[in-house]
Amino acid sequence: MYIKMIPALLLVAVMNPTDGATLNPVIIVPGDAGSRLDAVLNKTSVVHYLCRKESRLYNIWINLLELIPPVIDCFIDNLRLVYNNVTRTTSNSPGVDIYIPGFGDTNTVEYLDPSIQVLAAGYFAKIVNSLTEWGYVRGQSVRAAPYDFRKAPNEMGVYFIRLKNLIEDTYIMNNNTPVVLLAHSLGGCVSLYFLNNQSQSWKDKYISKYVTVSVPWGGTIKSLLLFTSGYYFESRRMRRLERTMSSSAFLMPSDKFWKSDEVLVMTPFKNYTVNDYKEFLNDLDLDSAYQMRRDTEQLIRDLKPPGVAVYCVHGQDIPTPHMLVFDSDRHRWPDDHPRYVLGDGDETVGVRSLTGCLRWVGQQQQDVNHQVFPKEKHLAILFGDYFIDYLKSILFQNN
Incomplete structure (x- = not known):
């Protein structure tokens, strides 16, 4: 097993598909809020x-x-x-x-709003367009597995049955050719849980490569915003929704990545670490959220290797929240948006979580490849030419 770093400047010159070669089909597993x-x-x-x-x-x-x-x-x-x-x-x-519409198709992950289908407003649109230019066919050799992103993997049993059937069906549709799983963000955590629960013989037969992009393997500080001030537009309103989602609890920072004395949330009254989640959520009167954290905290906590060839990709060198600070005046706990203590990451996920995949080196027989694209943001990386060229090099490296 090895870590393979490919200089970004060399990725512009990638291989072209070999005439008559069978392409490894691609199945996309989208991230948080990435399914229609x-x-x-x-x-x-x-x-x-x-x-x-x-x-x-x-x-x-x-x-x-x-x-x-x-x-x-x-x-x-x-x-x-x-x-x-x-x-x-x-x-x-x-x-x-x-x-969840469009299971097996790509349209619903290419464009999340069906009324706005322009590339600038797309999600996986640029990637799927590139795949079709390389010889892939929508619905046959490039497919998608959207899911209810509000829920954590412990509630996704039916989805995992459908995902397994989709992989096997895609394998058969493409001349018994193993599948490449392409997962973004939360989709990487979801698909890791899925792979951890498949037999090695099944993975050896059906999975060729596992390409993960911007995955918060150990959680993210920004998930704590979902329970405090809220994160997205109209944040105080939206947190009423975000606080009910088990996926929000699932993405809280893991004690396998943060030390017990590291402050995650600072307030004028008390500070909270990974060991203080019960107090943190109870202080917000969110007992149900704490119960969901208990339900989900062990799902991928040990980061068991997937048992397939990994291509772990992410951005970094971008200021990223490492601590939420609620001051007593301008950043009132918990309603006002906090100020951030910043560190390295992709703007959304800290680098310590993004590099969690490196823990698999020496833990599995299959290769663990690691590629960093400096200054590429959590979502924007999917639109970057360097990543798309790198994806092409992965897909065609054996042809």
Whole structure:
């Protein structure tokens, strides 16, 4: 086993596909908020008079019209999850059914908003377009496995059955050719959990390579924003949704990556470390979130090797939050956005978490390849020519 570093400047000159060669098919596993969601409503009550009680199937994520105040309150109530501390699972908001469209296809991960299909607003659009230029065919040799990103892997049993069937089906569709899994961000954590639960003989037969991009192997400090001030647009409103998602708890920083005396959240009243999650979430009156953290903290905590050839890719050399600081005045706990103590990373995930894949060196027989693209951000890396050229070199290196 070895670590293979390929200088970025050499990646411009990559191999062209060999005539008649069988391409290893690619299956995309998207990241957090990277799958389109559809909804059907049949509610008995609503949070605002503008909200609908009933609807046919419609796109709820991502739909920019749903994010305009005060309609965003309808969106949040429709997309929130409800935790059951007996079954230790979440369910949809009462009267709401959520569906993940496009399983096996790529369109729903190329463009998350179906009404805006321009490259600048895309997700995997540039990558899929590049794959088709290299000889790949949508729906046959390049496919996608979107999922309900609100949930952590412990609630994704049905999805994993579908993912396994998709891999096997894609293998057969492409002349019994092993598959390349291409996973971004949370999708890397989800797919690692999946691979850890497959037999080695199955992986040897069906998986050729595992390409991971911008993966928070040990969690991310920014996930703590989801429980405090909120992270995305209209953050105070959106945190009402983010706090109900088991994937938010799943992405909290791991005690395998942060020391017990490292402060993650500083407030005028107390400081919180990885050993203080119960107190942290209880102080926010979020007992359900703490229960979800208990449900998810062990899922990939030990970072068991995937047992397949790994190509671990990420950006770095970008200031990235390493601590959240809530001052007593301008950055009030927990409602105002905190200031950051910054360190190295890809703007979203710290470098210590991004490089978690290096722990597999010497732990598995298969190669562990590591490629860093300086100054490439967590999401923007998917649009970068250097990464796309590197992906091409991976796909065609044996042809």
